[in-house]
Amino acid sequence: MPFAIFILLLLPGYVAVKHLWPDEEKCGLIGMIGLSFMATLAMLSPFAILGYLLHLPVAALAAVCVLILFLAPIEITRQKWWRDAGRLLLSGATLAMAVVLFDVLLSARVGAYLFDDALVHLAR
Numbered sequence: 001m002p003f004a005i006f007i008l009l010l011l012p013g014y015v016a017v018k019h020l021w022p023d024e025e026k027c028g029l030i031g032m033i034g035l036s037f038m039a040t041l042a043m044l045s046p047f048a049i050l051g052y053l054l055h056l057p058v059a060a061l062a063a064v065c066v067l068i069l070f071l072a073p074i075e076i077t078r079q080k081w082w083r084d085a086g087r088l089l090l091s092g093a094t095l096a097m098a099v100v101l102f103d104v105l106l107s108a109r110v111g112a113y114l115f116d117d118a119l120v121h122l123a124r
Contacts, residue, residue: 007093009065011072013039014085025084029091036088043068 013036017024024035047064050056076085 005069006096007089008069009040010036010089010092011076011085012043012068013037013041014081014088015072015075015079016040016043018079018081018084029088029095032088033092033095040068 010033014032016039017032017035020039021035025032027035044061044064048061051058051061076082
């Protein structure tokens with residue numbers, strides 16, 4: 001589930017980048033992923049700061065996250081950007097899976113824990 005949220009957080013930033021800087025789409029996969037995450041975090045930061053200052057529960061920020069994750073696909077559909085966004089999401093997911101697979105292969109080669117290592121960390 002965290003992996004899906006990590007990938008879905010690209011969408012609100014992608015919408016912001018497409019509206020504010022449409023020419024930046026030519027910067028490539030890594031650049032677009034970076035810009036999309038930066039824009040998403042820039043959108044969420046004022047709500048996080050406000051929640052901290054007003055001592056709101058974390059559920060308030062989570063509700064804002066869910067709201068922007070719900071509104072971003074609506075705007076992408078309205079603007080007919082799914083082809084471009086789908087290519088970005090697929091490329092981003094492939095890149096993230098490649099990094100995880102590389103880590104699993106390196107961990108398996110030296111006999112490290114692949115799964116269920118939380119007990120090892122708790123034991124420390």
